[in-house]
Amino acid sequence: MFTITPSEISTQKLYGFLVSTIGPRPIAFASTISKTGEVNLAPFSFFNMVSANPPTLMFSPLSRIADNTEKDTLKNIKETQEVVINMVNYAMVHQMSLSSCNFAPTVNEFEKAGFSMEASEEVKPYRVKEAPVQLECKVSNVVNLGSHGGAGNIVICEVVKIHIAEAFLTADEKIDQHKLDLVARMGGNWYTRAKEGMFELPKPISAIGMGIDILPEGIKNSTVFTGNNLGQLASLEKMPSLQDATDFIENSEFKDLIENRSTVQIHQKVQELLQDNDVEKAWNILVAYHKK
Secondary structure, three states: OOOOOHHHOOHHHHHHHHHHHOOOEEOEEEEEEOOOOOEEEEEEOOEEEEEEOOEEEEEOOOOOOOOOOOOHHHHHHHHHOEEEEEOOEHHHHHHHHHHOOOOOOOOOHHHHHOOOEEOOOOOOOOEEOOOOEEEEEEEEEEEEOOOOOOOOEEEEEEEEEEEEOHHHEOOOOOEOHHHHOEEEEOOOOOEEEHHHOOOOOOOOOOOOOOOHHHOOHHHHOOOOOOHHHHHHHHOOOOOOOHHHHHHHHHOOOOHHHHHHOOHHHHHHHHHHHHHOOOHHHHHHHHHHHHOO
16 A cells, blocks of 8 residues: 655655546536626636535635745635635536636636626626526635635635526436436546436435345455445345245246356356346345345
């Protein structure tokens, strides 16, 4: 295992390790305005939601590592206590990247990157019209984390108005996450496109999963199953009864499998079912086989 002591390497190198291992990170495309009316637009990937009630977001503009100077976004927020966070999808990712150039404070990044300025309803900073989701926010606190280059400044802000482009809503007013097509930040020049890596993972909310610790030894110590496979099996509240499993096998295409295959072959078939998220069918085969 490669081990790093942060205090023993440069901030720049440490930053590279952190952003390459902590990700993908959502992007806050932050629009701010100075007290003299100068508009600023910049992306930040140290960003997330931290509360639903009140609806609260946080993002962290770092001081520049090279010279420890403060970014325009942070200066404007300290002056006005307002920000609009625009979400970034694939259709606008190159324009977003262009806006991250270190332009002078008087330069309007909306214009440089070809975005349209849309008036907000509750705050002064403009919204990015092309963004699929726009979150108008009031800043409640800024927490400074240090005095050296690369120090974070956690901006905590409450969402006071949400705008969602109707093209990304379903008929029952939910977000179509495939259509939304968000992008997220990785390390270096790398990004990731959400819809190309999306998968659904059933969550044991209504019932408490039995846990890996109580799985039968023959299953828990399988040479075939991965930790993920065991997690899937253990997410159910309980195993099916031997009677239910036997009844299932008698009326299924798996009867010959149970009678004529080895443990490894059985587990390989179960693994295929788990890859299709067919956990109940997988359990019926396991119970019928291991308790026969």
